[in-house]
Amino acid sequence: MAEAHVLIFPLPLSAHVLSMLKLAELLVLQNLRVTFLTTDTIHSRLARFGEIKVLSESYPTLHFKTFSDCNDEGDHPGFGDRIWDFISSVTLHAKPFLRDILLSHTPQIPKPSCVIQDGIFGSLSSGVATELNISIPIIHFRTVSSCCFWAYISATKLLQFQELPIRGDDDMDRIIKHLPGMENLLRCRDLPSFFRPNKEGNSTFESYADRSRQSLAADALILNSFEDLEGPVLSQIRHNFSKVYTVGPLHHHLNMRKAESNKGKEIPRFKNSVFQVDRSCMTWLDAQPEGSVMYVSFGSTTIVNKEDLMEIWHGLVNSKKGFLWVIRPDIVAGKHNEDRIPNEVKEGTKERGCIVEWAPQEEVLTHKAIGGFLTHSGWNSTLESLVAGVPMICWPYFADQQINSRFVSEVWKVGLDMKDICDRDVVEKMVNDVMVHRREEFLKSAQAMAMLAHKSVSPGGSSYTSLHDLIEYIISASREND
Numbered sequence: 001m002a003e004a005h006v007l008i009f010p011l012p013l014s015a016h017v018l019s020m021l022k023l024a025e026l027l028v029l030q031n032l033r034v035t036f037l038t039t040d041t042i043h044s045r046l047a048r049f050g051e052i053k054v055l056s057e058s059y060p061t062l063h064f065k066t067f068s069d070c071n072d073e074g075d076h077p078g079f080g081d082r083i084w085d086f087i088s089s090v091t092l093h094a095k096p097f098l099r100d101i102l103l104s105h106t107p108q109i110p111k112p113s114c115v116i117q118d119g120i121f122g123s124l125s126s127g128v129a130t131e132l133n134i135s136i137p138i139i140h141f142r143t144v145s146s147c148c149f150w151a152y153i154s155a156t157k158l159l160q161f162q163e164l165p166i167r168g169d170d171d172m173d174r175i176i177k178h179l180p181g182m183e184n185l186l187r188c189r190d191l192p193s194f195f196r197p198n199k200e201g202n203s204t205f206e207s208y209a210d211r212s213r214q215s216l217a218a219d220a221l222i223l224n225s226f227e228d229l230e231g232p233v234l235s236q237i238r239h240n241f242s243k244v245y246t247v248g249p250l251h252h253h254l255n256m257r258k259a260e261s262n263k264g265k266e267i268p269r270f271k272n273s274v275f276q277v278d279r280s281c282m283t284w285l286d287a288q289p290e291g292s293v294m295y296v297s298f299g300s301t302t303i304v305n306k307e308d309l310m311e312i313w314h315g316l317v318n319s320k321k322g323f324l325w326v327i328r329p330d331i332v333a334g335k336h337n338e339d340r341i342p343n344e345v346k347e348g349t350k351e352r353g354c355i356v357e358w359a360p361q362e363e364v365l366t367h368k369a370i371g372g373f374l375t376h377s378g379w380n381s382t383l384e385s386l387v388a389g390v391p392m393i394c395w396p397y398f399a400d401q402q403i404n405s406r407f408v409s410e411v412w413k414v415g416l417d418m419k420d421i422c423d424r425d426v427v428e429k430m431v432n433d434v435m436v437h438r439r440e441e442f443l444k445s446a447q448a449m450a451m452l453a454h455k456s457v458s459p460g461g462s463s464y465t466s467l468h469d470l471i472e473y474i475i476s477a478s479r480e481n482d
C-alpha cells in the first residue's frame with residue numbers, strides 16, 4: 001500500500017502561500033508526505049527572504065515544486081482591481097503543470113494521493129483529474145474568513161431576496177436581513193468588497209461566488225478558523241458541505257504542535273516571508289513602554305492613495321501615541337513626494353514613530369510594547385491580532401476585509417471599524433479610544449478571545465481535534481484510491 005502523499009497548491013500570492021505553507025508544515029509534523037507547488041518567483045523569494053532551505057532539510061517528507069510565472073506580473077501581481085485577472089490567468093496557466101505533477105513519481109516519492117488546493121481555483125484540480133481519468137480526493141482550502149466564504153456561497157439567495165445588487169452609495173447602510181448565520185448584522189458596506197458596484201455600476205462578486213460554489217463539489221473543505229470564533233457561520237457551512245475541517249488559527253496551531261513535538265527533538269520556528277523583513281523595529285519596540293505603541297500595517301497588497309496616507313499619518317502623529325508603521329515601498333498609488341511631508345509630521349514621527357518596509361508581524365504583535373493594531377483586516381492579520389489579544393482599528397481595503405472588520409467591531413467587540421472613512425481626526429480619536437479611553441473594555445474582550453483561540457488548538461480543542469480528523473481522512477481516502 002502506497003503512503004499518503006498530499007499535493008498542496010496555493011494561489012501564488014504572499015498571504016495564501018504562507019498560510020498554506022503552515023498547513024503543509026502541520027501535515028509533515030504528523031508524518032505525512034507533502035509536495036508544495038508554487039511559482040518560480042514565489043519560491044525564489046521564499047528562498048531569499050525566508051528559510052525554506054532549512055525547512056526542507058528539517059522535514060525530509062516536505063518537497064517543493066515550481067512552475068513558471070504566468071505573465072509579467074512581477075513581484076506583486078495581486079493588487080486591487082487586477083486580482084481577478086490574476087486569479088483567472090493562474091488558474092489557466094497552472095493546468096498543464098498540475099497535470100504533470102499528478103502523474104509524476106520517482107522510486108522514492110510516490111504519485112500524489114490527495115490534493116489540497118486553494119479553493120479560489122474552483123474546479124481546477126477536479127477538472128484535471130477527470131481529464132486524466134484518475135480518482136484522487138480533492139480538498140479545498142480557503143484562506144479568507146469563513147464569514148466571507150459563506151457570504152459568497154449565499155450570493156444567489158441574496159439575489160433571490162433582492163438584497164443584492166447594492167444600488168450605489170446611498171444604499172450602503174441598508175441592513176442585510178437574509179444571510180443565514182449573520183441575519184441583520186451586516187450593512188451593504190460590510191459585505192465582501194466585490195459585492196460593491198464598480199465605476200461602471202457592475203460588481204464582480206459573481207466570479208467569486210461561482211468559484212466558492214465550486215467548492216461544494218470538493219471532497220472536503222478546510223477553513224483557517226475555529227468554532228468559538230465563527231460558530232454560527234460554520235454551522236451554516238456544515239449544512240452544505242459534507243466534510244469541513246476548521247484547523248485555525250493556523251499560525252498558532254503550528255506553534256503549539258511544534259512545542260508539543262519538541263519534547264524529543266528541536267524543530268526551529270521557521271521564518272517564512274516573501275519580503276525582506278526589517279528586524280530593527282524589534283529593538284525600537286524594546287525601548288518603548290508597555291502597551292504604548294500602535295502597530296500599523298496594511299498587509300501585502302493594499303494600495304493607499306497619497307491623501308489617505310497623509311490623513312493616517314497626521315492622525316497618528318496628532319494622537320501623541322507611539323507608532324510602528326509598515327510602509328511597503330509600493331504601497332502608494334502614484335509617486336509619493338517626500339518633500340511635501342509637513343515638518344510637524346516629520347518631527348512627530350522622529351519623536352514617537354518607527355517606519356519599516358516589512359516587519360516580523362507575528363513577533364511584533366506579541367511584543368509587550370504593542371497596545372493596538374491599525375490594520376487593513378486581512379484574515380491572517382486579524383487572526384494574528386486575536387491570538388495576541390491586541391485590540392484593532394480596522395481600515396479595510398478589499399475582499400473579505402470589509403466583513404472581517406464588521407466582526408471585529410460588532411461580533412467579537414475587540415476594536416473599532418473605520419471602514420470607508422479616512423480622516424486625521426477620526427484616526428486620532430480612534431487611536432486614543434483604543435489605547436486610552438476604552439482600553440480596558442477592548443483588552444478584556446481581546447484577551448478572552450485569545451484564550452479561546454489558544455484553547456481551540458490545545459489538546460482536546462476543536463481545531464486540534466479537527467486536524468486529527470483531517471489527517472485520518474487524508475490517510476483513509478488516499479488508501480481507498482490506491
Ligand code: UDP
Binds near residue numbers: 016300359379380
Ligand atoms: N506581514 C508581515 N509583515 C508585515 C506585514 C504583514 O509578516 O510587515 C504578514 C502578516 O503577519 C500576515 C500577512 O503578512 O501573516 C498578511 O496577510 P493578510 O491576510 O492579513 O493580508 P494580505 O497580505 O493578504 O492583504
